[in-house]
Each structure stands twice: as C-alpha cells, then as structure tokens.
Amino acid sequence: MTRLFRSLSTYIALAIGLAGVVLVLYAWRLPPFASAIETTENAYVRGQVTVIAPQLAGYVAEVPVQDFATVKQGDLLLRIDDRIFAQKLEQARAGLAAQRAGLANSDQARATAEARLRAAVANVASAEAALRTAEANWGRIEPLRERGVVNQTSTDQSQQALDQARASLTANNAAAEVARQDIQTAIVNRQSLIAAVEGAEAAVHLAEIDLINTRILAPQDGRLGEVSARLGQYVSAGTQLMALVPAQVWVIANFKETQLAGMRVGQPVSFTVDALRHAKLSGHIERFSPAAGSEFSVIRPDNATGNFIKIAQRVPVRIAIDPGQPLAERLTPGMSVVVSVDTAAPSPASGK
Numbered sequence: 001m002t003r004l005f006r007s008l009s010t011y012i013a014l015a016i017g018l019a020g021v022v023l024v025l026y027a028w029r030l031p032p033f034a035s036a037i038e039t040t041e042n043a044y045v046r047g048q049v050t051v052i053a054p055q056l057a058g059y060v061a062e063v064p065v066q067d068f069a070t071v072k073q074g075d076l077l078l079r080i081d082d083r084i085f086a087q088k089l090e091q092a093r094a095g096l097a098a099q100r101a102g103l104a105n106s107d108q109a110r111a112t113a114e115a116r117l118r119a120a121v122a123n124v125a126s127a128e129a130a131l132r133t134a135e136a137n138w139g140r141i142e143p144l145r146e147r148g149v150v151n152q153t154s155t156d157q158s159q160q161a162l163d164q165a166r167a168s169l170t171a172n173n174a175a176a177e178v179a180r181q182d183i184q185t186a187i188v189n190r191q192s193l194i195a196a197v198e199g200a201e202a203a204v205h206l207a208e209i210d211l212i213n214t215r216i217l218a219p220q221d222g223r224l225g226e227v228s229a230r231l232g233q234y235v236s237a238g239t240q241l242m243a244l245v246p247a248q249v250w251v252i253a254n255f256k257e258t259q260l261a262g263m264r265v266g267q268p269v270s271f272t273v274d275a276l277r278h279a280k281l282s283g284h285i286e287r288f289s290p291a292a293g294s295e296f297s298v299i300r301p302d303n304a305t306g307n308f309i310k311i312a313q314r315v316p317v318r319i320a321i322d323p324g325q326p327l328a329e330r331l332t333p334g335m336s337v338v339v340s341v342d343t344a345a346p347s348p349a350s351g352k
Helices: 002-027 081-148 152-213 326-328
Strands: 037-047 050-052 059-061 077-080 215-217 222-224 244-246 248-257 267-273 277-288 313-322 336-342
Touching: 037 313, 152 215, 215 222, 248 267, 248 277, 248 336
Parallel strands: none
Antiparallel strands: 037 248, 037 336, 050 244, 059 077, 077 215, 222 244, 248 313, 267 277, 267 336, 277 313
C-alpha cells in the first residue's frame, strides 16, 4: 500500500512539473505553442490635440464655449477686449493718410519745380535774344566810336547793355539749373515718401491682424477640453486657454523589436479597447517609426558605460483605424488598447 501511494505521489509530481513546463511554453509562445500573432498592451489611441492660445495680451471679454463642447471650424472660442486694438488701427490709418498726403505734396512740389524749370528755360531764351541784340548794337557802335562819329554817352550805354545782357543770361542759366536740381530733389524725396507710405500700409495691416486676433476662432472641427479662460481674466501671448481635439484618431502600438520581423505596412490589425468593455475593432499598419522610442527620449540611455544588460527596445507602430466602425467614433486620444497583429496575414501593399 505504501509503495502504491509513493508511485501515485510521483505521478502527481511529474504531472504538476509537466503542466508547469507546458504553461511556461504557452506563456512565452515557445514551440509547440508558437504563434504568428504578435500582441502588445503598450498601445494607446492618439490624436491631434491642439492647444489654443492667444497671439496678444489683453483682458478676456467673452467666452461663449464650455468644457467638452463640440465646435465647427470658424466658431468663436474666446474674445479679448478689442478697444485698444481698434484705436491702434485708427491711429495706423491716420498715419497712412498723413504719409499719402506727404506723397501727394511731393508730386505737387515736382510739378511746381517742372513749371519753374520751363519758366527758367524761357527766361534763358529771352536772355539769349537780348544778348544777341546787345552784341549787334555794340557791333554797330564800336566802328563808329573809333571814327569819332558817336559820342561817348551812346558808347557807354551800348557797352552797359551788352554787359547786362550777359549777366542776365548767366543768372537765367543758374535759375534753370536750380529748377533742375529741385526736380531731382523731388524725385529723390518721392522714393523715401513711397517707402514711408508702404511702411504705413504695413502698420495698418498689422493693426488689422491684431484686431482680428482678438477673436480666437476654432481652427478646425472637433471637441474642446477643459476651458480654463474666465471672463475678465488677463491673458498674455501664449497662455494656454483650452485644447481642441479633432475627430481623427489613430493607434500607436509600441512593439518590441523582436516582434517586428513579420510586420509590413498595410497588414490587418485587430485591437480591443479597455474603455469600451474590450470591444474589438480593426485597422491596418500605416507606418513604422524611423527609430526606437528610446532615441526620442529627452535623456537618452548611454550603453557605453558600466555593466550592460540587453533590453529589447520598443518601436512605435502607427495603426490606422478602418472606416465604417460605429464604435470608432467613441475613441478619444489617451485610451488604452491591446493590439494584435497576425504576421502571417498577407499585406495588401506587398501582396504576400
């Protein structure tokens, strides 16, 4: 009887040991329990969470939205008191009007200089004619003076008229040159005035942009997170007011590097969502990360110092969610999922 009991105990111990070995083989997916399905719990729903912040400082005058509200592109999310910015716009417009008036005065000054030049040119022509007359008179009187036919008074008057004609021509030529320089000055000044007008126009556009930026609008459709802005609150540029989450989401699964051998872009994927009572949804591999997750960390590990223990790295895999699944509309960024990939399944991209 004792021998039978000992034999039974031995069989039970062997059975327990065998069961333990089978359990370990199954848990580690070792033969004969090896599977082509790769699974990871290190996976989460991701989305484009946009932080809404103002571009300028001021007091909050209106907050027409509430926490978790659904908004459309262009909806008003927040309005900053715009009185100061409206006055700055009026000030910029007044400056632009002054610069345009200065440019118009420059055009008028150039027109005046051109008219003065025409008058000076006419005066030069008149002085040249007077000089020719004076020279002709002198040419007639000088021979008569030498023969003593003309008295000294007539000779002096003729000489004086010739000198006056020459001086008048010189003065009118100088006046014409001054008129030409005035035109050139007006041309040069006009370039600076044009630049001043363009600067004033830019100031008006900047003031208009600032006034528009007092109204913060939804950049796209989506749902809001918690709205932290309060009526009367003073906010500065860059203050985080709320977050906008668009409807488009995807899954990021961080697989171990040892699990990636059979994965390809386009391969079908199934995943369960913890928040939806482990409901099962489908998707496909969209792309792989260009590097392991550790390469993007702020403090990268340095394996060149101390003792080394090999640790399997994880590589993020982006998974697109297949359309036409009603439960997909309930997915929000941050949800935990469990992803499974059948590496033996054919990939539409490769046809294998």
